[in-house]
Amino acid sequence: MFKSSISYLIGAIALSASMAVPAQSRFDDVTMKNTALAGSVHMLQGQGGNIGVSAGEDGILIIDDQFEPLAEKIAAALGKLGSDAPKFIINTHFHGDHTGSNGWFHENKDSTILAHENVRVRLLSNDKNNETALPVITYQEGVNLHFNGETLHVWHLSNGHTDGDSVVWFEEPNVLHTGDLFFNERFPFIDLQSGGSVAGYISAVKSLLKKIDSDTTIIPGHGPLATKADYEAFLSMLEETRDIVDSHKQNGMSVEEVVKEGLTDKFNSWSWGFINEEKWIRTLYNG
Ligand SMILES: [Zn+2]
Numbered sequence: 001m002f003k004s005s006i007s008y009l010i011g012a013i014a015l016s017a018s019m020a021v022p023a024q025s026r027f028d029d030v031t032m033k034n035t036a037l038a039g040s041v042h043m044l045q046g047q048g049g050n051i052g053v054s055a056g057e058d059g060i061l062i063i064d065d066q067f068e069p070l071a072e073k074i075a076a077a078l079g080k081l082g083s084d085a086p087k088f089i090i091n092t093h094f095h096g097d098h099t100g101s102n103g104w105f106h107e108n109k110d111s112t113i114l115a116h117e118n119v120r121v122r123l124l125s126n127d128k129n130n131e132t133a134l135p136v137i138t139y140q141e142g143v144n145l146h147f148n149g150e151t152l153h154v155w156h157l158s159n160g161h162t163d164g165d166s167v168v169w170f171e172e173p174n175v176l177h178t179g180d181l182f183f184n185e186r187f188p189f190i191d192l193q194s195g196g197s198v199a200g201y202i203s204a205v206k207s208l209l210k211k212i213d214s215d216t217t218i219i220p221g222h223g224p225l226a227t228k229a230d231y232e233a234f235l236s237m238l239e240e241t242r243d244i245v246d247s248h249k250q251n252g253m254s255v256e257e258v259v260k261e262g263l264t265d266k267f268n269s270w271s272w273g274f275i276n277e278e279k280w281i282r283t284l285y286n287g
């Protein structure tokens with residue numbers, strides 16, 4: 001009796017101990033990599049959308065904040081740049097790989113979150129989101145911030161990746177954070193269910209290319225740091241693949257037939273885990 005209750009007790013302790021240990025997370029091995037760019041601007045990469053940082057006398061401002069399990073790692077990386085408490089967070093759009101740490105930074109570091117109005121609407125419509133994750137300052141067309149001696153232009157572009165996209169151009173250091181209006185070296189995800197469109201995406205890329213020059217450093221939403229030439233190559237890929245799919249569609253081919261036909265080998269390198277050739281063709285066909 002005594003022995004069995006001991007073993008019961010040990011078993012119960014072991015069970016509760018194993019329950020207390022959080023499940024192995026896909027974020028456990030993620031490390032934050034910082035790259036210093038021009039002026040006050042840095043790029044922080046972990047997992048999810050690339051984070052833009054302004055670090056200087058006024059403190060820290062970040063553009064996007066990846067996933068919540070990474071919040072403490074992001075804060076630690078920001079601490080090395082001067083403060084682990086960003087005064088401002090700008091969200092380029094509502095997707096979880098760009099807004100996941102909003103609530104954590106708002107609650108723990110008192111950060112003020114800014115975004116296009118539709119980012120707030122879309123975050124609010126998801127029951128899983130806490131009130132603290134919502135942007136507290138929203139805008140329609142854009143807003144300027146004067147921070148760390150630089151001018152940040154936040155521009156909204158309509159119906160591209162989603163219906164609430166913003167990009168941020170740091171004027172003096174000439175750095176552009178495109179959010180997911182640029183997947184460098186990869187087929188992009190276009191969220192057709194959330195107000196994104198292929199035509200809007202391409203026209204957003206074109207209008208941004210007109211605003212920048214060959215000296216501009218580009219932080220893409222995903223993929224490595226880029227130049228204007230990289231963004232032009234991305235636009236060419238978008239237009240050429242759209243034309244291929246459009247002409248098949250006009251010839252009466254179904255989406256399944258176009259997927260079977262495929263694109264030309266020239267575009268193989270743009271295919272990646274999340275958006276492979278098939279998914280990209282379906283987006284072009286439907287979008
Ligand atoms: Zn993204």
Ligand SMILES: [Zn+2]
Binds near residue numbers: 093095161180
């Ligand atoms: Zn996105």
